[in-house]
Amino acid sequence: MSVPNSKPDLDESINVAEAHGRIIREAAATAREKRIADNGREPVSLWLVVVIGISGVVAGGILGNGGAWFDYQALFKPGYVRDAAPGGDDSGPKPKDAIAAYSTRGAKLYSAKCAGCHGPDAKGDGANYPSLAGSKRVLGNTDALAMVILNGIQGPTSSGKTYGAGIMPPQGAGMGAEDLAGLMTYIRNGFGNTAGDVVTVDMAKSALDISGKRAKAGQPATDAEVMAEHDKALPGEPLDPATMLNPVTLQPATE
């Protein structure tokens, strides 16, 4: 790799200037390098020692969690007993009876969508918005009620009276089966109403289906249409209102 004529040791036969020029020309980067000077003897500053000390303390704390060192037999923390879920003796929300479970869901939806017109106490205002408390529609057959909720209604209501401009806007947009079931169960069993049964998720699914298949799908329903074609209970297995359910998933909780 070396140039054939170079000698490892410098002696008089090497022309320094010529060698100098050759190095500069060919290996400029190497030639201009600085030398690594001797290492400094600056003292280690105090704040560095302090920070190192703090890291040591933190690490010591971490190690403290490790129990007995080098205890290869203990695969779990010695003396470990499972903690109960914080904030309650069950994990997850407490189970409720079916009507309460569905109503929890329905209440949220009611205050978001319905209370604005029908009022937070569901009594309406007598002239523009009908009362849901004691309403024949609400306490009647579930298919009819579902059609009105999903599609709105035009003209007179189940009491024969026309409220306000005579139109309720449809509420079905974006409403899933669980939401519809919760809402219907809520209004049928709250505000003084006592239907005493649960509109299940399956029933609500059927309702969504039926609503989509209406002859006048997309348009608001009328009292006449609803009484003629939808005055029946929604198809689906009835659910014993005393069943305990998980209010979040609406699934049975055996607890």
Added chain:
Amino acid sequence: MSSTAQSIQDAKLRADIDRSLRHPVMFFMTSGAAWLAVSIILGLISSAKVHSPEFLSGFGWLTYGRVFPAHIAALVYGWGFQAAFGVMIWLMARLSRQECKSAGIILAAGHVWNFAVSIGLLGILGGAGTGVPWMEFPTFIWPVLLVTYFVIVVWSFIQFRVRPSGYVYISQWYIMAAMVWFPWIFLTANLLVFVFQGHPVMAAGIAAWFKSGLIFLFFTPVALAASYYLAPKVTGRPIFSYTLAKLGFWSLAIIAPWAGMQKLTGAPIPFFLPYLGAAATALLFIPALAAGVNILRTTLASPEAVEQSPSLRFSVAGIIGLLVFGFAGLFLNLPGSSLKLTQFSLSGYGFEILALYSFFSFIMFGAIYFIVPRITRREWLSRRLISMHFFFSVYGIIAVSVVALFGGLMQGIGQEEWIQPWINAATRTYPYAIFITIAWAFILFSNVFFFLHLTLMWLRLGRRSSHPTLLVSHHGGSSPHGAEGDIDNAGPGSADAHAH
């Protein structure tokens, strides 16, 4: 007269060493840079799939579970190791003042390494991955890598042994240590996970120990060796404190082998092991701080050098990355709070990328920008290409690291909210994942420039000049090196060439 003669002698020896190593080192640098680009493309694809799972979906070889391990494998075994090899053999040769007589063998071994990594990567993408994190290559690959590794580094070991007696540089200790640590860790992990049948959970623990060992006991010492060389060399100043350097080295040596098992907190292995790992990882802030303070105080004593020299600027950025990485190690491993939150989150990836890119890769870039002109005897072509590489990489890596660390914390908080359905925790990562994809795009962009630049140098198309390519251009020739960027048509060394 004799001191000038001495320095000629010295410069000549250095030039000869550089010339002897030109082929293997250039190969490792360029090939490594190519692997880096491949790895970043794979990283971009996998990051995109985290927030848009339908991106390129339906192909077996591009499914996230194969592309992501391939990204890590290319980053570690393709780029990481090859950059480390290039830097290690050059540094050891220079510091031991020995020419390399086995350049051909090293080059051949480097090609074998490349071939093995390529086969391994195709194996992962083709569905033959082993499923062990960071050890996903099909099991016939690791013995090839180990043998190749020995063939590459044994000459450096020999060079150290026959060095002229006298001072041993701190960089040499770090390189020697890395050369000893890596095969010990690699052989242990591969034997105990793939060859000897142990308990399946302990095998997972050993794989976690391997990952940590590779980061702290191979990539970290190689990067520190490079920065301990570059800082005094480029600035001309001594290392700030030798005591601190020794403290940093030995604290790393003593603490790092215990780290790694914190990934298995809560799993059925001996109870103290994960907490020992967490404590060790947190304590590794000490060597990071020691080395970081030492090198920063050395370099910041001459800030104009940091401003001008690309190698120094990348190195300083890398050292800052080291400090952030060391602090993250402390912060992420607190069992009462962050450990359970970040154990299975994006933070782990952020931590690894901090180590591999913002620390190791930046210092490797610095070393490459220093070494390549010396071995090719050409200067870098364009200040702007270097600047683009620097700034886009910095933006990108700050984004990836910070977002992944913070996003992982948010993700972990969501995961621990057990009352909420799982989808709440899963969707928390969306914004962070998108950010990370964009950041990888920046980094890819920067590395395309780097790879281009490096290839041009490899093809000997660099500038023939005695003036270095500095990051700050001096108009009017006020720089001691004269007007930068000129091509000496009369040949370098004519008229006003300076000598040191």
Added chain:
Amino acid sequence: MSLRHFIIGLSVSFGLAWLSVVVIPFVKMRNLAPIALNAEEPDSGPYFPKRAGRVANGAEIYASNGCYNCHTQVVRPTYAGNDLFRADWGGLKADPERGDTRRETNAYDFLGEKFAHIGVSRVGPDLSNVGRRVEAIYSPENPSRWLYAHLFNPRYEADREKSTCPSFRFMFDEKEVGTGLSDDAVTFSDGRSPGSDTTEFVPNSDAKALVSYLLSMKKDQPVPASIDFAPKKAEEK
């Protein structure tokens, strides 16, 4: 510092950790003593949770497709995380027969596998008890149907439309429908199946192995008293 001192220092510092943290636990855990199922009855046999299904093959598919990058297989004790508070990760909170069956992962839960896929991160839920969840909650009448549907298109069902699980369509073959849909053809919960009017998607051997492996993931069997960490009932105190 001479080379000799350096090598000694390095070997001691590394070797000590290597022995304590890697070699010794490896050897000890390799020889994990079996625990009697019932400490009071010495003849009750060892605690050996059997796993039905193609565990070895399925684990290979799980590994080579990188599922461990997003799913974990460890239910951590309560001092290390909140996994056990979830209703269906460590077991079932409300199993019809046994009540609350949830428990931590123990060292015997990975029998039959060479490498425990503890997992790298949790983008998706923990899978230690995915078999239990599928059979008890998601689709008791046809558990593998749910898993094939999920693997084929994780985002089809409304409650998982934001899932980022990759689609493993490449593990299914499109075939002409015979007289009716095959038993294991991919069908979703609404009864629809992908493919055209005349084709169906049938899992290939990789998918079958993987689903068999996933269905074997039931890690909530009763455990011997020495690794049973449930709080003691009031009357036993």
